[in-house]
Amino acid sequence: MAQEVTTTRKRDVARTNGGEPSTAAPIYLPDTDIYETVDHIVLVADMPGVAPGDVDVTLERRVLTIRGKVPTEAHDGYKRLYAEYGEGDFERVFTLSEEVDRDHIEASHKNGVLTLKLPKAESAKTQRIEVKAA
Amino acid sequence: MLLGRTSGFDWDPFTEMQRMREDMNRLFADFPSSPATRIYPPVNLWLGENSIAVTAELPGLSAEEVDLTIREDTLTIRGERKPMEEAEQASWHRRERPLGAFSRTVSLPYRVDPDQVKARFQNGVLEIEMQRPEADQPRKIQISNQ
Structure with missing residues (x-):
């Protein structure tokens, strides 16, 4: 239903657009859950450190791009002693295989988690066919 | 022996x-009994002058759902990432976000004052700032010229 465009399963993604990078910070792949209910496709992505206003979701034809900007926070007077995660922006691209009703997409962002509810277009919904007794 | x-x-x-x-x-x-042995949550440790800061990535959790304990020079972060209710009957295409209870103990470079701890939770990033007790701070010793 939702295929990821990049095939690598690395958490660091190389820039795909080939353009000049505007920031020196690396870009990470957010951990993502995708599930499908009867009439929705739901995408949940972990983007810790991203404020609700810094999330950017675009759907162009069937290509869904999610981006999150992490503010480059200055840790005044602090030196990094030990690190298990890197700080950087998030970006991930998916290709949807089903038609989505693009006027009714719901997006919410809370506690660093982006939730996208993509309603399936009428034509793509599973239809129940009544069987009449002959 | x-x-x-x-x-x-x-x-x-x-x-x-x-x-x-x-x-x-x-x-x-x-x-852990599960095959996923990813250390959770990932933490970064920052060192300041007489203070330590620990940041942890905990997306989806709120301040009430995380339990912090400090004992001498160890910090423990506990909590649980709960599954989404409606998703249980749904068909899954991708499941990468970690789930379940977690407990992480971080040893700090020195003992901290439990009364002087500031913890903030913002957009899924937990930040804990701890101070070194006054009595433990390094003191400069004057050497006399005799």
Whole structure:
């Protein structure tokens, strides 16, 4: 239903657009859950450190791009002693295989988690066919 | 150690085997039962002048759902990432976000004052700032010229 465009399963993604990078910070792949209910496709992505206003979701034809900007926070007077995660922006691209009703997409962002509810277009919904007794 | 025991009269191979089994059980008890052995949550440790800051990525959790304890020079972060209710009957395409209870203990470079701890939770990133107690701070010692 939702295929990821990049095939690598690395958490660091190389820039795909080939353009000049505007920031020196690396870009990470957010951990993502995708599930499908009867009439929705739901995408949940972990983007810790991203404020609700810094999330950017675009759907162009069937290509869904999610981006999150992490503010480059200055840790005044602090030196990094030990690190298990890197700080950087998030970006991930998916290709949807089903038609989505693009006027009714719901997006919410809370506690660093982006939730996208993509309603399936009428034509793509599973239809129940009544069987009449002959 | 083993030699010392064998020389004694009370050495019993069965007690020894029992002891070894207990040691083994203790060794493996710490392993999580799930195959995902990702350390959770990932933390960064920052060092300031007489203070330490720990940041942890905990997306989806709110301040009430995280339990913090400080004891001498260890910090423990506990909580649980709960599954989404409606998603249980849905069909899954991708499941990468970690789930379940977690507990992480971080050893700090020195003892901290438990009364002077500031913790903030913003957009899924937990930040804990801890101070070194006044009495433990390094003091400059004057050397006399005699």
